[in-house]
Amino acid sequence: MKAGYYVGDYTYEVRDIPDREPEKDEVRIRxxxxxxCxxxxxxxxGKNGASIVVPPIILGxxxxGIVESVGPEVDYFKPGDRVACDPSYGCGKCEWCQKGLPNFCKVRHGVAKGFAEYVYPPEKNVYHISDDLGLKEAAFAEPLSCVVHGLDLINIQSGKTVVMYGMGSIGSLMLQMIKYSGAGKIIVVERESEKRAIAKELGADLAVSDQEIEELSKYENFNYVVECIGLKQTMEQAIKVAGKNAKVLLFGLGDPEKPVEFNQFEAYTKELSIFTSYLNPFATERAVKILESGILDTDKIISAELNLEEIGSELKELNYSRKGKVMVYLSREN
Ligand SMILES: [Zn+2]
Ligand SMILES: [Zn+2]
Structure with a gap:
């Protein structure tokens, strides 16, 4: 079968590797x-994602996908089932797993490297999806589960004002989820005017530039600020514009070489709570339910549908990734 590898040194390669039958509790998914992502x-x-990267690795x-065959110990899946995957799990034995915090597991297992024609996750990482949910949309279960976990942490109260930074693919999901959580007013901060228009279509009451939000923050008390970009500059501004008693969620993946600086005294006088969010513990099942409910518009977020080979140039040029979510098609079933 074909699989898309990062082989190190800014190089991506599609390789032919053997497919295999599932063992034990594994589900073989086409x-x-x-x-x-x-x-x-x-x-x-060459940077790390959520964990240390040692190439060659299959990306995605x-x-x-669709279940093709199952291992002898699988109870709840059969060939033909339509499914989404959670790509990693905790060992279940270490102190962090025992505390109910598997995202900090000492030996977290990565499974389901999706830039491949087949994946073999254990049954506990596989989720049934309804017949009404398209497989393309179901592939949003993982990014959405990360958004769900981030929102779990800040617990948005109905009627409050939320500022959200960045209309990339994560921001576009986050915005819709913030809307769904009952926020009273949502202001999106986004540099590109084209994306500001999309923010309005997806539920923002106002979409502004970074200069405008600083001005607005002088008159309005923002209760929540959610940053979905990960740039030093926008993360610092997110903390700066947050109002009194506000919660700030730094959701974007920052650069470890560029730590965020902020005025602690200013934050102190506002009694700010600053949150970060790591992975997606206990959130995939809910993400699937949310996708099934049909409240999210994922089509609007997708900027391109590419095959495994085309991903090579996209990784270098990021032409479509700058505009939205790039979806890779393998079997392309829906
Ligand atoms: Zn992801
Ligand atoms: Zn563990």
Missing amino acids: VAWCGL GTDIHKFQ HECS
Whole structure:
């Protein structure tokens, strides 16, 4: 079968590797779609994603597909089932797993590398999807589960004002989820006017530039600020514009070489709470339910549908990734 590898040194390669039958509790899934994630781009650029990267590695972790065969210990899946995957799991034994915080597991297992024709995750990482949910949309289960976990942390109260930075693919999901959580007013901060227009279509009350938000923050008390870009400059501004008693969620993946600086005294007088969000513990099942409910518009977020070979030049040029979500098609079933 074909698989898309990052082989190190800014190089991507499609390799032919053997397919195999599933063992024990493994579910062998014929991958239909897999999203290209910001962390795949980070890995290609030689930075770490959520964990340390040692090439060669198969990229992709946001996949959906159809069960082709199952291992002898599998109970709940059969060939033909339509599914989405959670791409990693905790060992279940270490102190962090025992505390109910598997995202900090000492030996986290990565499974379901979705830039491949087949993946073999254990049954506990596989989720049934309804017949009404398309497989392309189901591939959003993983990024959405990360958004769900981030929102779990800040617990948005109905009627409050939320500022959200960045209309990339994560921001576009985040915005819709913030809307769904009952926010009273949502202001999106986005540099590109084209994306500001999309923010309005997806539920923002106002979409402004970074200069405008600083001005607005002088008159309005923002209760929540959610940053979905990960740039030092925007993360610092997110903390700066937050109002009194506000919660700030730094969701974007920052650069470890460029730590954020902020005025602690100013933050103190506002009694700010600053949150970060790591991975997606216990959120995939809910992400699938949300996608099934049909409240999210994922079509509007997709900027391109590419095959495994075409991903090579996209990783270098990022032509479509700058505009939205790139979806990789494998079997392309829906
Ligand atoms: Zn991802
Ligand atoms: Zn563990």
